[in-house]
Amino acid sequence: MLEINNLHVKLEAEDKPILRGVDLRVAAGTVHAIMGPNGSGKSTLSYVLAGRDGYAVTDGTATLDGADLLAMEPEERAAAGLFLAFQYPVEIPGVGNMTFLRTAVNAQRKARGQEEMSAGEFLKVVRDRARTLKIDADMLKRPVNVGFSGGEKKRNEILQMAMLEPKMCILDETDSGLDVDAMKLVSDGVNALRDAGRAFLVITHYQRLLDHIRPDVVHIMADGRIVKTGGPDLALEVEKNGYAGILAEAV
Amino acid sequence: MTVLDGGLQPEMRDGVDRETIETVQAMAGKYKYGWQTDIEMDFAPRGLNEDIVRLISDKNGEPAWMLEWRLAAYRRWARMEEPRWAMLTYPEIDYQDQFYYARPKSMAGKPKSLDEVDPKLLATYAKLGIPLKEQMLLAGVEGADEPRRVAVDAVFDSVSVGTTFKAELAKAGVIFCAISEAVREHPELVRKYLGSVVPQSDNFFATLNSAVFTDGSFVFIPAGVRCPMELSTYFRINAENTGQFERTLIIAEQGSYVSYLEGCTAPKRDTHQLHAAVVEIVILDDAEVKYSTVQNWYPGDENGKGGIYNFVTKRADCRGARSKVMWTQVETGSAITWKYPSCILRGDDSQGEFYSIAIANNAQQADTGTKMVHLGKNTKSRIVSKGISAGRAQNTYRGLVSMHPKAANSRNYTQCDSLLIGQGCGAHTVPYIEVKNNSSRVEHEATTSKVDDDQLFYCRSRGMDEEAAVALVVNGFVKDVLQTLPMEFAMEAQALVAISLEGSVG
Numbered sequence: 042m043l044e045i046n047n048l049h050v051k052l053e054a055e056d057k058p059i060l061r062g063v064d065l066r067v068a069a070g071t072v073h074a075i076m077g078p079n080g081s082g083k084s085t086l087s088y089v090l091a092g093r094d095g096y097a098v099t100d101g102t103a104t105l106d107g108a109d110l111l112a113m114e115p116e117e118r119a120a121a122g123l124f125l126a127f128q129y130p131v132e133i134p135g136v137g138n139m140t141f142l143r144t145a146v147n148a149q150r151k152a153r154g155q156e157e158m159s160a161g162e163f164l165k166v167v168r169d170r171a172r173t174l175k176i177d178a179d180m181l182k183r184p185v186n187v188g189f190s191g192g193e194k195k196r197n198e199i200l201q202m203a204m205l206e207p208k209m210c211i212l213d214e215t216d217s218g219l220d221v222d223a224m225k226l227v228s229d230g231v232n233a234l235r236d237a238g239r240a241f242l243v244i245t246h247y248q249r250l251l252d253h254i255r256p257d258v259v260h261i262m263a264d265g266r267i268v269k270t271g272g273p274d275l276a277l278e279v280e281k282n283g284y285a286g287i288l289a290e291a292v
Numbered sequence: 293m294t295v296l297d298g299g300l301q302p303e304m305r306d307g308v309d310r311e312t313i314e315t316v317q318a319m320a321g322k323y324k325y326g327w328q329t330d331i332e333m334d335f336a337p338r339g340l341n342e343d344i345v346r347l348i349s350d351k352n353g354e355p356a357w358m359l360e361w362r363l364a365a366y367r368r369w370a371r372m373e374e375p376r377w378a379m380l381t382y383p384e385i386d387y388q389d390q391f392y393y394a395r396p397k398s399m400a401g402k403p404k405s406l407d408e409v410d411p412k413l414l415a416t417y418a419k420l421g422i423p424l425k426e427q428m429l430l431a432g433v434e435g436a437d438e439p440r441r442v443a444v445d446a447v448f449d450s451v452s453v454g455t456t457f458k459a460e461l462a463k464a465g466v467i468f469c470a471i472s473e474a475v476r477e478h479p480e481l482v483r484k485y486l487g488s489v490v491p492q493s494d495n496f497f498a499t500l501n502s503a504v505f506t507d508g509s510f511v512f513i514p515a516g517v518r519c520p521m522e523l524s525t526y527f528r529i530n531a532e533n534t535g536q537f538e539r540t541l542i543i544a545e546q547g548s549y550v551s552y553l554e555g556c557t558a559p560k561r562d563t564h565q566l567h568a569a570v571v572e573i574v575i576l577d578d579a580e581v582k583y584s585t586v587q588n589w590y591p592g593d594e595n596g597k598g599g600i601y602n603f604v605t606k607r608a609d610c611r612g613a614r615s616k617v618m619w620t621q622v623e624t625g626s627a628i629t630w631k632y633p634s635c636i637l638r639g640d641d642s643q644g645e646f647y648s649i650a651i652a653n654n655a656q657q658a659d660t661g662t663k664m665v666h667l668g669k670n671t672k673s674r675i676v677s678k679g680i681s682a683g684r685a686q687n688t689y690r691g692l693v694s695m696h697p698k699a700a701n702s703r704n705y706t707q708c709d710s711l712l713i714g715q716g717c718g719a720h721t722v723p724y725i726e727v728k729n730n731s732s733r734v735e736h737e738a739t740t741s742k743v744d745d746d747q748l749f750y751c752r753s754r755g756m757d758e759e760a761a762v763a764l765v766v767n768g769f770v771k772d773v774l775q776t777l778p779m780e781f782a783m784e785a786q787a788l789v790a791i792s793l794e795g796s797v798g
Binding site: 091092093094114115116118119120124125127130131132133134135136140141144145146148149152184201205 | 745746747749750751752753754755756757758760764765767768769770771772
């Protein structure tokens with residue numbers, strides 16, 4: 042589904058390379074985790090895939106089901122089925138959460154040549170999905186992320202994911218700032234979306250999220266590259282021994 | 293004067309109506325109303341002098357007192373200087389190079405009913421989306437039990453071309469007609485109130501208007517009557533080099549209520565056109581008037597060529613105790629906007645509210661705000677202003693809050709938010725506050741923020757294109773004010789907000 046080859050990225054403003062040859066293949070129906078120390082390029086990878094400004098791709102390719110992601114506008118990537126759950130969800134004052142969701146859903150449907158979802162149908166679906174994430178009617182009415190707690194923001198990201206039904210979901214440190222209960226809710230939300238046609242890339246510092254969202258493959262990223270790939274045990278090893286051993290071995 | 297930059301996010305209530313973006317997309321396209329109608333016109337000779345004033349008066353079939361009133365205004369105006377204190381830059385206006393009177397030839401003999409109106413005129417209004425014919429006025433609102441009806445007065449260049457629902461309004465005792473007609477048919481009311489809120493001597497543009505106003509709307513709501521429908525006037529400048537000088541007079545007697553809507557459009561022209569209107573509202577004891585404007589005059593092109601110069605004096609006099617006025621304005625058009633709808637809170641316990649969205653894009657300049665003059669005891673005022681600047685535009689909020697010595701226990705709350713899009717524009721806030729008693733309270737809050745890249749990226753990563761993302765963010769910013777508009781107007785305004793900001797990003 043997602044195929045990244047030799048991806049090199051630097052900041053547009055300066056010459057400092059951040060990603061230095063990332064190779065990654067994520068097949069449909071699988072969950073991949075990326076772990077790694079601070080500054081290893083994990084978040085940059087997620088932003089570059091989603092199309093954020095400020096980065097320059099100097100080499101390599103990234104495709105989603107064969108389509109060149111890097112040639113698309115962010116909204117085209119979204120319509121093609123890519124979704125990024127933000128580490129820091131953005132506040133939009135005055136815009137109701139429900140309005141935002143419906144605008145997003147219909148923009149994607151329109152881009153794919155599908156009919157827009159009717160108000161009634163939308164309301165039914167959103168209420169249903171909000172319930173499983175314990176998002177109440179009030180939170181749906183409030184302006185997007187404004188005054189939301191850390192946990193509410195992350196649950197809201199998962200609600201957007203559930204509504205947009207992307208093929209390729211990237212979760213950027215979705216566990217940061219979550220207490221144990223919120224982590225459980227978010228993980229349940231993600232697990233409910235797992236199916237054979239959908240893939241996940243879970244970026245995290247900690248093993249504990251992976252107790253809830255069980256990955257098929259774990260990658261360790263360091264210094265702009267994936268330095269080690271293994272099964273779920275690799276995350277446990279990191280938890281126990283830290284990155285030092287793995288990094289030393291990789292050099 | 294304070295020029296604000298950086299800072300707080302304005303406080304917001306909950307979300308924009310769900311239809312926002314659909315409507316916006318449906319209406320996408322540059323200035324939609326830029327065509328002209330090819331209709332044979334009668335013009336007065338170019339320029340302004342006493343003879344032109346006499347001619348206008350004569351064409352309107354006015355009584356002698358009206359002519360004298362105009363002439364007095366003209367003589368005063370001829371000695372006045374154009375004010376230049378606003379934060380607006382424009383070349384000198386040659387007042388002798390304008391036409392002060394233009395009307396479609398077919399209107400020479402006043403039509404007796406809408407059926408006699410030139411079909412081309414009706415077609416013009418149909419094209420503007422204004423349903424002039426009564427049966428078309430049944431503007432059904434989805435979900436509403438009863439379709440809402442709006443009575444319309446349409447003013448084309450200098451003259452009113454037809455007012456709908458007159459008979460039904462008359463049954464309720466409401467008078468809604470062209471002001472030219474009111475001068476002839478209801479002289480006692482016009483003489484009593486004309487110039488009583490905005491005197492001839494008020495300011496350069498109001499004095500000019502007093503001399504040469506050609507038409508406009510007249511509304512009289514008798515005591516105790518709640519106007520059975522919304523009243524609406526659409527102004528259209530069509531002829532080239534023509535100024536439009538409309539005059540609106542609204543009188544709400546004791547305990548009455550009316551909601552009045554005003555919409556404006558003009559064709560695209562390379563030359564600037566002058567618009568100097570006066571609106572006077574008189575509100576007696578316990579009466580309430582809501583006045584909503586969507587001003588969408590042609591703003592000029594991206595380089596500032598053409599566009600309407602909009603110099604408007606609007607004022608409501610809350611003469612009666614417990615009287616109330618609410619101004620809502622959505623200002624998206626005009627090359628230059630100079631406009632300060634004001635409230636004179638004369639009656640004890642009277643209330644004035646001003647809600648404004650002012651958008652300036654490309655080379656547009658807006659200097660707009662309000663005046664709240666508290667004269668009576670326990671008077672209250674509220675100002676919510678949302679200014680949006682994009683392109684190279686300059687947008688100034690200028691507002692006065694004045695608490696007079698006798699206005700004991702009065703309150704004002706002002707919230708003034710500016711939103712900047714891009715690097716080349718400016719937002720300015722100029723509040724004047726005068727408090728001359730010890731028991732009144734004035735609060736002023738101001739914020740300036742930018743549409744930031746993170747917000748746009750967030751929206752786009754969810755599938756919205758850039759323009760939809762800007763429209764969503766901006767509509768969120770102006771939400772508080774949109775909520776105060778009647779529903780159909782709010783929809784139109786939301787769409788206009790998006791259209792007027794097209795091309796402001798990227």
